[in-house]
Amino acid sequence: MQPRRVAVLGGGPGGLYAARLLKLANPACEVRVHEQGGADTTFGFGVGLAAGTQRRLAAADPDTLRELVATGLRHDSTMQVGGRVARVRNDRLIGIARTDLLAVLQRHAEKAGVELGFGVRRSAAELDADVVIAADGVSSATRASGGFGGRIETGRGLYLWCGTDFPLDDAVFAPVETEHGVFVTHAYPYSGGRSTFLVETDERTWRRAGFDATTAATGPEDSDQTSLRYLEQVFAGQLRGRPLIGNRTRWLRFRTVRCDRWSQGNTVLLGDAAHTAHFSVGSGTKLAMEDAIALVDALREAPDAGTAFDRYEAARRPWVERLQELARRSQLWWESFPSRLGLPVERLMVAYMSRAGNVPLDRFARTSPDVVGAALRQYGDDGPGTDDLVDRIIGTPLVHGARSFPDRTAVPALPRLHADLHDPWSPEGDALVARARGTDGVLITGPDDRPALLTRLDLAERVRCETGVLTAVQGTAGLRDDLAAGLISGRTDLVALTEESA
Template sequence: MHPRRIAVLGGGPGGLYAARLLRLARPSCEVVVHEQGAPDTTFGFGVGLAAGTQRRLEAADPDTLRDIAATGCRHDMTMRVGGRTARVRNDRLIGVARTELLAILQRHAEKAGVRLEFGSRLAAADLDADVVVAADGVGSATREAGGFGADVQIGRGLFLWCGAGFALPDAVFAPVDTAHGTFVTHAYPYSGGHSTFLIETDERTWRRAGFDATTEALNSGATPPDASDTRSLEYLQEVFAGQLRGHPLIGNRTRWQRFRTVRCARWSDGRVVLLGDAAHTAHFSIGSGTKLAMEDAIALAEALTGENGPAEAFARYEAVRRPAVERLQELARRSQLWWESFPSRTGLPVEQLMVAYMTRAGNVPLDRFAVTAPEVVGAALGQFAGLDGPVPALPDLTGWVLDRPLRHRRRTFPGRVLPAGDDLGPTTLEVTATDPWGGDADALLARAAGAAGVRLTGPPDRPSVLTRLDLAERVRTETGAVVVVRAPAALRDDLAAGLVSGRADLVEWA
């Protein structure tokens, strides 16, 4: 049985795009979007769409992408630390105003014959439809009311979204040290001469600055639900004055939040299917919710078009999308942990920090990054090796890294691979933790206190080795010990990236 009536709960990018694609695929099907807000109001500022997402949108619906690209703003990426800047060319990324994106998607949905209804808060049970697409966001009431096996994990770090009334020339990552601690902004331009400023910090800094009190006051119900944390905005406006160039920060329901990672055992329940943030989230530092939701919409429309009934279509949709989503969620988990521990790295030279940033989740190989950003990687290699200048392009980058000598206090090592039989010291730690900054890792760190050398060993699989590298960084930063990571030689490229990024001092073949 093919659906004759489809209802979409939520008029964000994922819901609107799904509605259009479903209507285009089935012109005889009634498709209605139900959005509780007004058509011209939205949270947020700019949205970033990477090159891969653009290719998928181009294949699914070139007309919509054409309009999105026309209103968007392309830009490179920079990192600024200690008065120095590292630049990476990345102009395939488009920044677009969320208001513009929604207007385009609303217009294209209506052009396809979708009916848009605003201003009513409805539940799936209220809708007379063969299929209900729940695109109602990270706080999805549909998900919470259904049998989806939802699991929501709350991050440690805090962040808020704000904006500014001018367009930055590039995206910028910039940490600033204050009397209270370190704040870091991820800022980027988008259409209309505006920029998004996402600002993050750790809980200790947040409390020292008094933002726990402002957050509590806003959440107490004594202020309107659309109020922004004006005290935080005023403070951060001064902190990031250099990046803002005299412009004020703009709030839009701007409040401190902790990231919520949503996972669901099932994405469908009866006639209801989840889409986008309602089904899954991935930390914004690695992939936007808009990207995931619009790619979900493509897969859902294809599944509902190709299968005989909703149950089969939902199974196909989940089978196609879940592997890609779970892979991105794992990359995002690593990236989130890296950003939540970011203040410990601000002592690195900016080029080395850029390499650490690009390789933080394990999805950008060092040699590939060296091709796209040779100046940055060349400078980082020189900093890693203690040379006076940058290193030119290398035919065997990994081999060169592993061959660099290391002098640590009174010991000198001829290369970064620990020779067989060198016990380094008495402290060997077996690492089974998956969170390098969690309680299990804290216990290992306590055992490393006072050691001159620490060896980290554990399972040979790649995810475990990447975790050991992250923990090694923490051990060497907090104890000053020379730290060696034991791992298979097959993962030498990952180990070399870890060495250049300051995650480890030495490696040892398992």
């Protein structure tokens, strides 16, 4: 279709990018962005653009990507635990200041002929347009107005976003134990000589530190200065004695947004307005800009708006839901992170990379052989024998208390714990952990499919960490890679291989 007039609600990355692509695809169309904030007003710090996202942006709009890459800052990733560091190389990952990102997108939108309006709040209902793109964020007023079947799930853990006035050498994942509990930072450098510094903790630690009270006392326009000053001391090593910078910084719980429908009438949702995925998979800007590409493609090819919206949703929803599932697993992993601090840093890095089931162990071993090699030695592999990584892991002997096992498939007769659940840290998971406590060990069984196996491995890790009993997980031979990743990551002690049921 060739709309005459398109209105975009929200001047974030997704809205600006959609506006530019629309104008490039249909120069005769009037495209206007309505942003309630000022042109120079933004919240947050740096944004990460991974290699896959850059490839998609290159195909859709190489001019914009070229400037983003030139503006951004490339960095590797490190895990820092107890004075030891594990490093992972990243070929094309860049960090860019959110202000720089928006400035680039604003310039390129205006260059294409998009009209930008700032400082006035608009609603979809009041706009005279053939198509209204609602890119108005996680708190979308458009979604809240109804008709989209929106739902929000709130996470258990707490986090806050802040920044530093200097660039870290690399992205840093670092837990620190305090008198109240464990705080962990995800921090990374970005353009402009600064770094994003995100901190997570669990509710018990948050309350012990008194941050429930400081959160309640922090106004909506303010930053929680008490928390910032405390965290400066907690992460003094990573901060090199420098301060933390706030920008409406307060403790939050992550909100996962899902919608039954992404369009209603002439209005279509884009980015966080339609869906969110936990920040630990670096997804917000990625999803919004990739949504923009798919939406503009659908509008270009479809005969009318309704058909275009249906095609857009059909193309994007499977990708979004897949990423949301990966993000859900990653979120659960981070919310239970303190239980893993007994692992050496290299094994912890392997656990981190395999936490959502998205990074195959053999691929990670090819890109980071030093990390995986150290993790194998810590796990107990002595090096000689087969070159097949999975065989080596599964074939490694185990000593557990007074018992010895020649390899990780030598599962003794153990009580079975059948698990068919969505969340290992739910009340149902609590009950299964309680049943395992005080036994000589458990064999955790369940459905054959891969998602169920990944959940069993998470439950097994919880059983291992909280009870100390010997833990085995049943899985089909076709999922040996996932079972091996679970073994080296400390999620289970043994694995029981079965044939896949008919």
